[in-house]
Amino acid sequence: MELTEFVAKYAVERRHTSSVKWDGMQEKYGTNDLLPLWVADTEFKVPEAVTEALQNRIAHGAYGYSLTPESYYEAYFKWQQTRYGTELEHDWLRFGTGVVQSLSTLVTCLTEPGDAVMILQPVYAPFLSVITDNQRIPVISNLKRNGTHYEMDLADIQAKLQAKEVKLLLLCSPHNPVGRVWSSTELADLLEICRQEKVLLVSDEIHHDLIVGKRPFISALSIKEGYYRDNLVMLDSASKTFNLAALQNSHVVIPNPQLRERYDHCVARLHAPSGSLLGQVADEAAYRTGATWLAGMLAVVKHNYEYLKKTLTTAFPQLTVYELEGTYLAWVDLSQVVPVDKLEWVIKHQARLAVDFGEEFGPVGKGFIRINLATPPANIEKAVAALCAAIQA
Ligand SMILES: Cc1ncc(COP(=O)(O)O)c(C=O)c1O
Known part of the structure; x- marks a missing residue:
C-alpha cells in the first residue's frame, strides 16, 4: 500500500x-x-478486519473465562513461519498480558533474589526495572558505537558473565532504542557465549515485524536451525506491529520442556495473568489479514x-x-x-x-x-x- x-x-x-x-x-x-x-x-x-473481528465478538455479549482457539495458533504460527521462517510448536507457547509483564515473571521464575541479570544498554527502561524491582542485581554491558550504528561488545559480555556469575541475559531483538536488527552471526556469537557460561537468554522480539532496513530479521529460536533453543525463551506480541497494546495479549515461547515446567509451576504459584480474550481475537485477525x-x-x-x-x-x-x-x-x-x-x-x-x-x-x-x-x-x-x-x- x-x-x-x-x-x-x-x-x-x-x-x-x-x-x-x-x-x-x-x-x-x-x-x-x-x-x-x-x-x-x-x-x-x-486493519479493518481487526475491528470487524472485535465487533463480531463484542456482539455476542458474553465474555466469560475463555480458551485460546486452535485457529489462533494456526494464524500466529503461519505468520512466523512464512515471514521469518520461525518454526514454532503448540506445546512451547504460553500467554501473557504484555511483554514487560512476562520479562518480570521470567526474572522472578528463572532466577533467585540476589542473582545477577545482564542487559545491554542503552535499552528500553523496564529491562532494568524488572531486575531491580525483583531484588536481582543488574550487570550492564554497554553496546559499542561504530559510526552510525551500534554493536554488541561480545568480549565485555563474556568477561562480565563470568566475573559476575550472571544467570540470565535479557536481549532486545530488534533493539529499542538503537534500531539494530541483530545479524545471525551476532546472535550466534551471543548465544554461544551464553551456552558456554550457562546463562539463559530471554529474547524480547516484540519489534520483529518492524523491519525497515535491508537486514532481515531472524529469531534467536532459528539460529543454527534451533541449536540454542533449549537455552532461551522468546517473547513477542502483535501489539507494537498493529497498535494493539491496550488489548493485552502476548506470547512466551519456551521450547525446553524442563524450563517450561519450571515456568508453569511458578506462574501457577503467582497466579500470573495469561493473555486476553479480545487481544487474541484482534491478534488472530491481524495475523490473518494484516x-x-x-x-x-x-x-x-x-x-x-x-x-x-x-x-x-x-x-x-x-x-x-x-x-x-x-x-x-x-x-x-x-x-x-x-x-x-x-x-x-x-x-x-x-x-x-x-x-x-x-x-x-x-x-x-x-x-x-x-x-x-x-x-x-x-x-x-x-x-x-x-x-x-x-x-x-
Ligand atoms: C523492547 C520492548 N519490550 C516490551 C515493550 C512493551 O511491551 P508490552 O506493552 O507488551 O509490555 C516495549 C514497548 O515499547 C518494548 O520496546
Whole structure:
C-alpha cells in the first residue's frame, strides 16, 4: 500500500481518547500541549478486519473465562513461519498480558533474589526495572558505537558473565532504542557465549515485524536451525506491529520442556495473568489479514526516517541520526549541538516536543533523544522544523 493511501485511510486523532501518549503528557512533561513522539504506539487505526473481528465478538455479549482457539495458533504460527521462517510448536507457547509483564515473571521464575541479570544498554527502561524491582542485581554491558550504528561488545559480555556469575541475559531483538536488527552471526556469537557460561537468554522480539532496513530479521529460536533453543525463551506480541497494546495479549515461547515446567509451576504459584480474550481475537485477525496494512505502515516509517535523517544532518552535520534497521524509533545524538544539561529544556520549552530522553535508557544515552516515527509525515515535518529552530536558537 502506498504511503499516502495508508495515511489517508488509517491516521486517527487520538487526543481525548485516554491515550497515554496524548492525554498523559501532563504527568511526565508538565503539560499536554506538546507534540507527542514518545510512547511506542502509533497514530494509526488497526486493519479493518481487526475491528470487524472485535465487533463480531463484542456482539455476542458474553465474555466469560475463555480458551485460546486452535485457529489462533494456526494464524500466529503461519505468520512466523512464512515471514521469518520461525518454526514454532503448540506445546512451547504460553500467554501473557504484555511483554514487560512476562520479562518480570521470567526474572522472578528463572532466577533467585540476589542473582545477577545482564542487559545491554542503552535499552528500553523496564529491562532494568524488572531486575531491580525483583531484588536481582543488574550487570550492564554497554553496546559499542561504530559510526552510525551500534554493536554488541561480545568480549565485555563474556568477561562480565563470568566475573559476575550472571544467570540470565535479557536481549532486545530488534533493539529499542538503537534500531539494530541483530545479524545471525551476532546472535550466534551471543548465544554461544551464553551456552558456554550457562546463562539463559530471554529474547524480547516484540519489534520483529518492524523491519525497515535491508537486514532481515531472524529469531534467536532459528539460529543454527534451533541449536540454542533449549537455552532461551522468546517473547513477542502483535501489539507494537498493529497498535494493539491496550488489548493485552502476548506470547512466551519456551521450547525446553524442563524450563517450561519450571515456568508453569511458578506462574501457577503467582497466579500470573495469561493473555486476553479480545487481544487474541484482534491478534488472530491481524495475523490473518494484516500484511498489506503493515507494508503501508512501514512505508510511512521509512519515509519519516529518511526525511528526519536528511533534514537534521544537512542542517547540523555534527549531529548523528543512527541507522534504523528495525523498530519505528529513531535514536538521535544531539550532544554535539545542544549542551547536554540544557537538552531537556530546549526540547520541551523551545521545540515543544514530548520525546524520550536518552538517559531513560541508561547513562550512556545522555545527550540523545528517541523519536517515535509511527505518525503521519506532517507530524515529523513539524517536529523536525521545531527541532532545527530550537537548536539554532
Ligand atoms: C523492547 C520492548 N519490550 C516490551 C515493550 C512493551 O511491551 P508490552 O506493552 O507488551 O509490555 C516495549 C514497548 O515499547 C518494548 O520496546
